Amino acid sequence: MSAKLHLLTPDQCLVEQLAHNFQGLSIDTLRKTLLVVPTQRLGTAILVRLLETRPALIPPQIMTLEALLRSAGTGGDEAFTIAHDATIDLILRQRL
Numbered sequence: 001m002s003a004k005l006h007l008l009t010p011d012q013c014l015v016e017q018l019a020h021n022f023q024g025l026s027i028d029t030l031r032k033t034l035l036v037v038p039t040q041r042l043g044t045a046i047l048v049r050l051l052e053t054r055p056a057l058i059p060p061q062i063m064t065l066e067a068l069l070r071s072a073g074t075g076g077d078e079a080f081t082i083a084h085d086a087t088i089d090l091i092l093r094q095r096l
Contacts, residue, residue: 014042019049022060033060034095040064068095 008017022030037043043062050059063071065088072091 015045015049018046019053022050023053027057030060031058035060035062036065036068036092037062038064040067068092 006017006021008014018035022033025033035043035046037046043064047059047062050057068091069088072094
């Protein structure tokens with residue numbers, strides 16, 4: 001699976017753009033998609049919009065960056081330190 005980076009202009013709605021991009025994906029591809037968002041609220045809004053546009057689906061995995069970093073740790077609710085950019089890159093590559 002390949003990672004993709006999409007850059008949006010400030011006048012584009014992120015929720016609408018993602019819902020539009022996800023409409024063209026098959027159910028299997030959508031199920032295997034990992035979407036990293038800045039806030040859980042944004043993830044919920046994207047999921048709601050996606051459910052409004054598709055009759056049936058297995059939703060993508062939607063995680064905040066914080067949750068992604070916590071899941072890559074040793075587990076538990078331990079405090080974590082700020083990760084170096086290279087560490088974040090390695091974690092994202094492992095998940096993708």
